[in-house]
Amino acid sequence: MEYDLSILFYTKTSKKDKKGKAPIYCRITVNGGRAEISTNEKTEPDKWDRATQRMKGRSELVKTTNNHLDVIESKIKRLFNRSTEEDEEVSAEMLKDLMIGKRKKRYCLVKIFEENNELTKQQQGQKYSKSTVRQYGTTLKRLKEFLVEKYGKTDLEMDKLDINFIRRFEIFLRTKYKNGDNTAMKYLKQLKKVVHYAIDMGYLDKDPFRSYSTPFSEVNRGYLTADELIKIEEKKFRITRLDQVRDVFVFVCYTGLSYSDLKQLKAGSISKGINGKNWIIYEREKTGVRASIPLLPPAQAILDKYKDDPVCIADGILLPVKSNQKLNSYLSEIAELCEIDKHITMHLGRHTFATTVTLTNGVPIETVQKMLGHKNLSTTQIYSKVVDTKISEDMSKVEDRLKSQTG
Structure with missing residues (x-):
C-alpha cells in the first residue's frame, strides 16, 4: 500500500500563556488521517514563520528551538520509513503513539525468523546440523511465499500471529507443496520454535501455538525381506x-x-x-x-x-x-x-x-x-x-x- 506523509509545525495562539507565548504543535497527516503532538516548545506569535514552520531570528533560543523541531521531524520520517519498509499498516495515530512512547516497537515475523536463522547458522556443527540449518532456510522461504500469496505482504507483525494464521499456513503447505502430515509438521515445528524464541526475547506476549498441536504421524517403515x-x-x-x-x-x-x-x-x-x-x-x-x-x-x-x-x-x-x-x-x-x-x-x-x-x-x-x-x-x-x-x-x-x- 502507498502512503502519503505530511508534517506541519504550527502555533496554537488560542493557548497563549501569561507571557504571550503560544505552544508549538506538530500535525502528522497520513493519507488524509491526522494526529497532533506537542513539541513542548513555545514562541511569541510574531517570531513564528508560517512559511518555513520555524522561529525567526538568530538567537541561541531560536537555534535551540528550531534544532529540536528538526529532530522531531527527522524522527517521524524515520519511523514512517521503517514502518513502510516492514509492511506495517501506517497511520497518523500510529506515528503519534510511537513518538510519545505509547506504542511499543512492533516486531515482525520474517525479520525475527532471519535473526533466528543467523544465530542457528552460527551454531552449525555444535548445536545444529547442516541439514537443520538448511531446513530453517527452507521454512523461511515457504513462509515468505505464504505471506505474499495469502496476505499480500513481505512481512507481518508478530502480534498478529494467531491460530488462524497457523492453520492457513498448514493448509498452504499441504495444498501448494503437497506436503504430507510429517513434512508439514516439520515446517510448523520450526515456526513454533521461532515463535517461542520471540517470546523468550520479549518480542511477543502470547503464544499462538498454545492450543495448536503439531504431532508427527507414526510412519509405517517399509523394508525388504x-x-x-x-x-x-x-x-x-x-x-x-x-x-x-x-x-x-x-x-x-x-x-x-x-x-x-x-x-x-x-x-x-x-x-x-x-x-x-x-x-x-x-x-x-x-x-x-x-x-x-x-x-x-x-x-x-x-x-x-x-x-x-x-x-x-x-x-x-x-x-x-x-x-x-x-x-x-x-x-x-x-x-x-x-x-x-x-x-x-x-x-x-x-x-x-x-x-x-x-x-x-x-x-x-x-x-x-x-x-x-x-x-x-x-x-x-x-x-x-x-x-x-x-x-x-x-x-x-x-x-x-x-x-x-x-x-
Whole structure:
C-alpha cells in the first residue's frame, strides 16, 4: 500500500500563556488521517514563520528551538520509513503513539525468523546440523511465499500471529507443496520454535501455538525381506546404470547410511576398527552424531568392485552415487525387473539395514542406534516395532500350523 506523509509545525495562539507565548504543535497527516503532538516548545506569535514552520531570528533560543523541531521531524520520517519498509499498516495515530512512547516497537515475523536463522547458522556443527540449518532456510522461504500469496505482504507483525494464521499456513503447505502430515509438521515445528524464541526475547506476549498441536504421524517403515534383498543382489543387469544403482542400494542395505551421508563417503571415511577390519566411521550430517559401522562382507565386496573405477578415482569417491532423484527412479525400474511389489527408495535401504540385516538377526537395539547415528533411542525403537510385528506374524503362522496338526 502507498502512503502519503505530511508534517506541519504550527502555533496554537488560542493557548497563549501569561507571557504571550503560544505552544508549538506538530500535525502528522497520513493519507488524509491526522494526529497532533506537542513539541513542548513555545514562541511569541510574531517570531513564528508560517512559511518555513520555524522561529525567526538568530538567537541561541531560536537555534535551540528550531534544532529540536528538526529532530522531531527527522524522527517521524524515520519511523514512517521503517514502518513502510516492514509492511506495517501506517497511520497518523500510529506515528503519534510511537513518538510519545505509547506504542511499543512492533516486531515482525520474517525479520525475527532471519535473526533466528543467523544465530542457528552460527551454531552449525555444535548445536545444529547442516541439514537443520538448511531446513530453517527452507521454512523461511515457504513462509515468505505464504505471506505474499495469502496476505499480500513481505512481512507481518508478530502480534498478529494467531491460530488462524497457523492453520492457513498448514493448509498452504499441504495444498501448494503437497506436503504430507510429517513434512508439514516439520515446517510448523520450526515456526513454533521461532515463535517461542520471540517470546523468550520479549518480542511477543502470547503464544499462538498454545492450543495448536503439531504431532508427527507414526510412519509405517517399509523394508525388504531377506529373500527380496537376495533377489536384488543376485539379479544380473545388462544395463550398466542399473547395475551401479543396484550396487549402491545394496551397500546402503548393509551399512544403513542415509543418502546425504553416502554422498559424502570418501576414502578417509574407512578405517580399521577394533577388530582389525574395515569400518565406516563418520559424523552424521543430519544429527552431528558420530556413527561407527563395521563393514559386512557384501558391503566390502561392493567397495572392492569400484576401487579401480576410473570415474570414482577421478571424483575422489568410493561409489558411483547419482542424485537421489535419479537413484530412486532407477530403483523403481529395478523393483519391477526383480518382480518386487514395493516402492523401493534409497531410504528404504536404510530401513532394511535396521530391520532385516540387524534387529531381525539379534543385534541389540542400542548397537543399531549407534550405527544409524540416532541421537535418541526412541527413533530407533520405531524399527523395533516393525520387527515385533514381523515376529508376531511369524508366530501366528506357527500357531496355525500347530492347531492344524493337533486338529
